[in-house]
Amino acid sequence: MEFRKEIEVAKILIGGKVEESVVEIRYDPLTLQTSRIVKKSLNILKSEGFDEEIESSKTWCPFCEERIEAMVARDPEIMKGELWKKGECRAFSNLIPYAKYSLVIRLSEKHFLKLSEFKESHFFDAFKLVQEYIKKLPNRKLFITIGMNYLKPAGSSIMHPHIQFVATENSPDYFARIEWSSLEFMEANGKDFWLALVDREREGERYIGRTDKTEWIAAFAPKGFMHFMGIPEEREFAEMSDEQLMGFARGIVKILKYYESKGFNAFNFCFFCADRLNKHFRTNFHIAARTPFGKYYWCDVFFPKIFQDESVVFFSPEDYARELREIW
Numbered sequence: 221m222e223f224r225k226e227i228e229v230a231k232i233l234i235g236g237k238v239e240e241s242v243v244e245i246r247y248d249p250l251t252l253q254t255s256r257i258v259k260k261s262l263n264i265l266k267s268e269g270f271d272e273e274i275e276s277s278k279t280w281c282p283f284c285e286e287r288i289e290a291m292v293a294r295d296p297e298i299m300k301g302e303l304w305k306k307g308e309c310r311a312f313s314n315l316i317p318y319a320k321y322s323l324v325i326r327l328s329e330k331h332f333l334k335l336s337e338f339k340e341s342h343f344f345d346a347f348k349l350v351q352e353y354i355k356k357l358p359n360r361k362l363f364i365t366i367g368m369n370y371l372k373p374a375g376s377s378i379m380h381p382h383i384q385f386v387a388t389e390n391s392p393d394y395f396a397r398i399e400w401s402s403l404e405f406m407e408a409n410g411k412d413f414w415l416a417l418v419d420r421e422r423e424g425e426r427y428i429g430r431t432d433k434t435e436w437i438a439a440f441a442p443k444g445f446m447h448f449m450g451i452p453e454e455r456e457f458a459e460m461s462d463e464q465l466m467g468f469a470r471g472i473v474k475i476l477k478y479y480e481s482k483g484f485n486a487f488n489f490c491f492f493c494a495d496r497l498n499k500h501f502r503t504n505f506h507i508a509a510r511t512p513f514g515k516y517y518w519c520d521v522f523f524p525k526i527f528q529d530e531s532v533v534f535f536s537p538e539d540y541a542r543e544l545r546e547i548w
Contacts, residue, residue: 221249221405221413221420223440244536246441250401250413251394255441255531256524268515274332274379283310283326283380295323298356307345311353319388321357325349327381335480335487342381343469344462350385351465354458354495363391363399364457364493371486373510373517395492399501406500414451414502426541429548431474432467436548438541443531444488444508445520446540448475455502457493468505475507478544484509 224247232239244257278284282291293313294301298321304311308329314322327342350366368383369376391399405413418435421427428436433453438446450471454464472489479487489507511520524530 221416222247223249248441249417250405251397253397253441253529255443255533257442257536258532258534259536270514277379278331281331281378281380283378283382284331285329288312288326292324298353304349304352306349307341309342309345309349311346311349314384318384319386319390321353321362321385321387323350323353323385325383325385327383331380333381335476335485338381338473338476340466340469340473343472344465346383347457347460347465347468351458351460353385354387354493357387357496360389360496362387362389362496363395364495365392365395366457366491366493368487368489370488371510371513373486373513373520374488398492398504399497402502403498403500412500412502414504418451425538428541428545431470433461433464434467434471436471436475438537438544439506440537441531442508442533442535442537443506445484445510445533446479446482446535447506447508447533447537448544450505450507452503452505455499456495457491457503458495460503472507474548475544478547479509482509482540482543483512485512486510 226245228243228245230241230243232241242259244259246255246257247253248255282288288310289303292303292310293315294303295313299311299313308327310326311323312326314324325346327338327346330337347366354364364385364387366383366385368374370381371379402413405416409416418437421437422435426438426440428438428448430436435451437449437451439449450468452460452464452467454460476487479485487507487509489505491503491505494501494503511518522532524532
């Protein structure tokens with residue numbers, strides 16, 4: 221396993237002075253995909269208020285308690301047209317499905333949450349509903365992901381907190397990359413990549429800490445702002461114990477509080493699940509902050525990501541790993 225990086229230094233003339241800007245090109249230790257860390261101070265974390273949008277979106281939101289029973293789509297097969305419930309969570313079909321099996325799980329009764337207001341129970345209860353659904357799926361190879369987009373910078377069309385579940389026979393591009401690469405790694409090294417990664421990082425500067433049965437690290441080659449990874453002891457999502465699920469829930473809540481302390485209010489996360497796959501693959505979790513939503517929001521995804529599939533970020537994993545580790 222290699223943590224490879226290259227350095228380029230750019231010079232610019234501004235205000236009569238020459239300034240240097242350091243760019244790190246990092247290679248993902250599993251897939252070798254590149255990320256660029258632009259080490260130049262940028263003031264991107266000023267967010268104007270958006271109270272008006274919070275209030276106006278409440279008037280039509282299909283996930284709010286007074287509308288959800290009547291407005292959401294239902295699954296006529298596996299869920300038999302029912303709205304599955306646990307705590308504040310509600311599970312139902314995605315109105316715009318991304319695959320044959322495509323769900324939405326509303327997380328909270330409240331229409332808008334600050335990042336510090338998310339609770340462990342929001343995620344734990346949602347994960348239990350996902351487990352119930354996975355166990356009812358056909359027993360064949362599927363690529364299962366659980367994702368979350370929070371607020372418009374993260375691509376969400378509905379403000380109300382929710383996660384999405386997708387199970388497909390045709391692998392998403394990146395999922396295929398990490399599955400192939402993890403199979404090659406196991407054949408060469410005799411253990412799965414994620415356990416090896418944790419062993420390598422545990423004493424290093426990108427290691428954060430531990431929650432129940434879960435290790436947390438900052439990704440070496442980040443795919444977004446302040447990209448963290450959660451690696452579980454238990455391999456398959458549907459078979460995870462309550463302790464393991466709570467390990468994920470507690471880690472997510474800790475990270476969201478950290479994001480808020482740094483001025484962020486939007487984020488994405490994704491589980492790549494090992495269910496229906498062989499033992500070379502382990503469920504792995506990724507979370508990254510997005511440019512804060514506000515009146516003058518600007519998008520942080522541009523041509524390098526859309527066309528070159530290369531992430532560009534402005535923060536060093538070692539720096540934000542240290543900050544989160546201190547408050548973990």
